[in-house]
Amino acid sequence: EGLAVRARARLLDSSGHVAVIVDDITESRRVEAVRRDFVANISHELKTPVGALHVLAEAVAAACEDPVAVRRFASRMTHESTRLARLVQEIIDLSRLQGADPLPNLRPMRASAVLTEAVDRTRLAAQAQAISVAVIGDGDLPVCGDEGQLVTAVANLLDNAISYSPRGTRVVLGVRRSGETVEISVADEGIGIAEKDLERVFERFYRADPARSRATGGTGLGLAIVKHIATNHGGVVSVWSAEGAGSTFTLRLPLFTGDDDDAMTDGSDE
């Protein structure tokens, strides 16, 4: 590998592109370090629920004379195994999003298609918390993307808004146009995020309050997934928050104008 890099450097050297190859090497080192960190984090994150399941199984075996205790342990086993399954699924999702073909089903659609499906997917969680979700703005705005991914992104933001808010509060899902951008925002009246955590919440496995995240079945991957989906679509995700007052996450996607890819229009005269 070293040889190949050196050969390439020489090649580029003669055409005066040394800086490019230097950047390339630093970037590939950085990518490798991030990958190693990710694997270490995954192992750690998987060990927690697996360890809990092990201890709970032993507790069930030891408490078989006490049906109330057995039921309590069994219910915690259900919680841990659900979280474990979600963690594995999200790790797979994340690696797909970073794969060779990150946008397999690209097509134009109206924002409302994404929002409606995301609201549907989080309806039960909202009901359980007596949280009302209001959808406002211009749902006709067109975006181009992978519908499944965009629904996942908005549903993850809604899920968080619901998880980190007190019962009976309101979540507003808005969509509007700003220049050539479609802004999809999820605003809650929840616990908010401290300033020191704000810029880290999009990192994989970063949680402002690990105990709370675990209790709500969180994996710490939801926002990392949203960020990758935004990037794959040429967009960005950002957050505004005030502790104790609430948070607003905004997903900005390019407005679909219809003339940038023939494959996505059906030969209309655009």
Ligand code: ADP
């Ligand atoms: P998790 O599975 O822990 O929710 P995420 O990646 O979705 O993981 O979010 C990372 C962290 O960001 C959460 O653990 C939480 O501390 C914080 N967070 C995310 N969304 C919100 C929100 N709407 N209100 C308050 N905190 C939030």
